[in-house]
Amino acid sequence: MASRPAPEAASLDSTADADLSAFREEVRSFLRERLPADLAYRPRMMMSLREDIVRWQRILAERGWGAPSWARDHGGAGWTTQQCLIFEEECVAAGTPTQDIVGQKLLGPVINQFGSAEQRAEHIAPILNGDRIWCQGFSEPEAGSDLASIRTRAERDGNVYIVNGHKALVSHAHQADWIFLLVRTHGDGHRHDGISLLLADLRSPGITVRPVPSLAGFHHLNEVILDNVRVPAGNRIGEENAGWAIARVLLDGEHAATADLPALRAYIWQLKELGGSEKVGGRLLIEQHAFAVRLARLEAELEAVAMMVARVAALEQAQDHGRAARALGSMLKLRSTDLQQRLTEFLVEALGDYGAVRGAFDNAGEDPFAPLPYFAKNIASEMFFRRGATIYGGSSEIQRVIIAKTLFNL
Incomplete structure (x- = not known):
């Protein structure tokens, strides 16, 4: 399998910053030397398979790169926003597995900021070393983007909570070890009150994980x-009934993660590959005006999203969770997820008749995509997967409400 060329460095090196150029080369050199060939370009949709995540995380942790965006005193690499973006960009170009996105970008920073010393000692090292994979238990059958409507209850019984409820559409729970949950610990007062954040071992008696089929x-x-699950009270993050404020901080991080800038850059690269190799009517796609103009417009939108990602990431590193920062996170979620859908739809169209075939993740039987670039076989699945992008992490409608309330007091 031919390796992908590295992305254009101009996107982040346009300032001719010698330090950033040297850092990019350091990352590329590391990836050339340490990324096992059998781990590169394996199937991934948002997150890689568990065994790939764990293996790659241990390689990164050995180098001290287990958590690129975390501060050094939290065990992270302490990189700047620009360095983190360069690292992610180069990892996508090299075809690395993902890290544990939930542990790295959502829960880890929350534990570092709000967790007790005991909770940090219990959970941070396993996240860094790839020994504990996480999933997020927020949405419920009647509480999707409206998380304040959750009904999962946690009743205090001495030193434990008895948890009963139903979490829906939990991504990658089947390959996770632990789950963090929003639960209702008090029923009176404002609906945002009485919510707590708990950490639970998925091997606990009373927890059942069931697959949910999807179009992807x-x-x-x-x-x-969750059926009478006993969760130690020491697994609560922050004060009882004060989980909503912590959840808002966590959701700000989720918006940046959901933007999935490296994937957006990969889609543009794939479109350019198809444009330079596939023909219609005897002419390359890239030579056709409609294709070239559409690609150029989408690439310009990508660069605008990249600027927003950098701004949001900088606010997160500064732990700025004010109204303006929250609105910007929602704007990023809106723009990036819409772009994910339009880019993957364009990719399916660029495949022509092959776009109607949803490729399998294995190589069993005859491969109809053999004449096409290696990434073509999963494009239709990717498009179906991205149909949910404007729903997961908070629907587009909810993001517009957040923007209206935070910026315009509507």
């Missing part, structure tokens, strides 16, 4: 049933 054609969604 691969297993990534699950429902998690």
